[in-house]
Amino acid sequence: MIILFLIYVQPYENESLASFIFRTAKENFMEEPLWFLSLFTERYKHKLCESSLNWLDDIPLSEICEILKVNIQDAERMTFPNLLKQLHLPLKNKVKCPWIMYHTTKFCPFCIVEKQYHRIAWSLTYSHCCPKNNVFLIEKCVKCNKHITPRRIILDQCGCGATLSTFPVNYVEDLSLIEYQKIINNLFIKKGSFHLNKWITNHRMLFKSLEFFATWIPQILPKHEIPSIQNIAFSENVIARTRLKKEKSDQQALILYTYAYKLLYDWPNSYHNLIRTAENNVEDNNFSIFIKTALPNLLQTELYPIFKEFINYLGIYKLQTKDSLISLEEIPQLIKHFNKDIVESNYFHPLPVNLKDINLTVYKQKEIENWCNFYNESITKEEARSILGTSSKVTYQILSNNLIQDIAHKKNGSMTSWIIPIHALANFIKELKKQSVRTLEQKEIRTLNKAFEWIGYTNSHHLIRAMLEGKIKYIFNEKNLGNSVLPVHDIYTVIRNIMLKNAEIAGELPISNLTFLLGVKKSDIEHWIKTKRFGENKSLNAVTFENFHLFKKQYLTTYQLSHITGLSISQIIKKNYTGKIHSISGPKFNDGNKILFPINVLKDLQVHKYHF
Structure with missing residues (x-):
């Protein structure tokens, strides 16, 4: 059976695919738009689910295009995956997607009267009001309290028989909410970047920031500290780290997203106020989790400025300093081969901070940067070992006995972390090369690595020190220190004298x-x-x-x-x-x-x- 419609319609601006499908069915006098899905199954031998229509891609979407006589580009523009791509938002799981309501929607009764179709922006988690008509969007039927789907928008009727376009509306009086919604809606029209503050410069950063703060605000603030909107107060209990769109009614989510938006708009002052208020109202360990886990998890993400501004807050309000500060977690971004044991050693001067019994440590960024200028072009012990051509144990003896100058290290139990400046290793090699001779008179010679095996690795540094001090002749191998050659007689004499001297003391x-x-x-x-x-x-x-x-x-x-x-x-x-x-x-x-x-x-x- 070939499906041919008498009437083919064109997509409206910002219309969803489900809306377009059901509107086509309605224009062709189908009493029940769902009949379209039955006809589709009859032709293509596989089923389409109503809840998945706005998520279609690949072959099913091509088949829809064939039936509705619409090009694939126009069809893609009406889907949620394309919307997320347009907004630069990731999609890992359709059902659990935090950015979009999976198959239900909000709506504006006035917009339905004006033109009866589902606007794709209505399904966005962050849509709360209609800036055109200055009214709050409606999430559920006022009569039966059921959620509304795009098909119900086309029918202008809830399953209980209530007419959607006649639902009473609640006007928005808070102008900042209107401005917030205009920014959200403009994302569907204007392409490219925008600037909400100094660091939010694209859609993805905006939505991720909103989601982060809207998730954590109710966990670190008591209900009475969360600002209400037009007598709508935040009243629900929080389930820690759950998806906001799943756990909150639209009104409750509205309060949190609006608060988050205002916080980002008035950055960083409102953020500082949030931290101060949360600190003064600590009731459980959520504030500690926020400080110790949630914020550090933002490192190396687009939301890093949220973490960094918290460190700035500590400097301004806790330490009363104008110096730029840096946390232990940030230092790996500055130091190439970082190990926190190095930073926690006496190379630096930690600044302790207490935040409601939460002990934190920060450092002066300038101090770290100065250290990095010296050590950033550095290598690890294993890299030094590879360059020198020596064993791990011999390399350790070289480092631990300060034969290479200006190295940094920290011992933690049986482990030692090393940061070796490249210039220091180069100077070490240069000095060895300087003391080298061209020929050796003695016939019996050994490579340096063989000499280490003979004298024992714990004595290896004595031999190298003797080489540096000109007490033993050798031919230096530029490609591999371990392949340098020395007279056996001289090796024995040098090490014997050292052993006897140490034995006399011991x-x-x-x-x-x-x-x-x-x-x-x-x-x-x-x-x-x-x-x-x-x-x-x-x-x-x-x-x-x-x-x-x-x-x-x-x-x-x-x-x-x-x-x-x-x-x-x-x-x-x-x-x-x-x-x-x-x-x-x-x-x-x-x-x-x-x-x-x-x-x-x-x-x-x-x-x-x-x-x-």
Whole structure:
């Protein structure tokens, strides 16, 4: 069956799609406009729901265009999705959409008399009055109290039989409400931006701001502090953080949206008054939630000015300062690699504020900005590690021992947060490059990373400090610090001297240091402790400095002998095997796994002076 109408009508200005469909049906003498939906189903084999007509898109909308002989662009302009797109408002869920009444509408009886169709603006949550006739819009039937749909507008009749165009009206006396509604309605006519105040410059920001304040005003203010409109007082209880259009009657929503509009229009004075009034009338924890959660959640959104003005309020009325302030939550926008532990350290001077037992902390923005000028071009520890080519543990030793100047850090438990200025790291690398040599005389060399594995990462900073101070020669690798090369002999000498100096102060040498100094394994040290080579030593984890000296006066390991004489390990072992030098301990004596020589072996090798 092909649907052909005798009469095809044209859309009115700002008419909704549902209105256009039902008006076409009425013009073609359908006693019940819903018959159109039955005919549509018969032709296209799928159903249309009355409540979804203003939400149509894609194929169903194209099919409507085919029936009504209207182009797709005109049809799209009559839908709610297009309206939201025009107003730059997001649509996540049609039923829960806060901006539009899903399938019911408000209306102006005078407008129905003038021209009987549904104006799409009437379904906007923020429409409360008709600026043309200066009357409040009507939300429900005055006889049966049922909601009105666009189809009822076309019929000019409620389901109970009451005539909509004859409903009594309530005139608007508050001129600010008329101005508010004109701004809302003009959004359907004027394209582009507008300026309600310094920061509300488009439709989306306006509606989001209205929704934010209309949601929170009844939660932080007692009812008697919410201004009434023409003897209409706010009287309903609030269900925290619910959708306003779902939980409030139109009259109650009118009070809140109008208050929100006036607050935005008189920005920031009215906003300051709101905070002050809320603070003086705290009855529950909603005010605390507003301050600690709702406002910070506006960061990095279009509504950030609402949060920022609250910080300004604290400065003006609580701290009596003209200095610009900044909150802890805002600082990440200024500092590239931000960690709140850094800010909460002694690098900054916090300004405590108390707001009805709500403790807040702010900072002078200039102080933060000055700090940022120095640290904003910075990197993290992991980024520094990547540049240097060192392990995480070695990089930590470099940072924690101040080998790189001007770094900022804060320790929180076992974790340390670092901010490393790029110029500081560059200076560190520059100094290392400056001390570098072109060639090394020694044949036995190691990369810096291999040296760190050998000496232990906890001693890595000692080696780098020696490099910076010119105490050890090395060839610097510009691409990767960890691949720089150093003489093994010099590495050993530098670290040995540091270990012995520290041991003299501490009174003992840890086993880990002894393995390095003697060039043996931990098990070898433990064996020599048990066999009293270190004298009477109670611990297997460390040797007293006194006992170490006792050992040093009597014995030499193969590695020590190699270091003193310049002979290789294999050469020393060969001399011992051929009987040119004699050992006193080791596998052939069934006394441990490592060879131990008496101190007088040096005479056999004709070494008369040595330092260890």
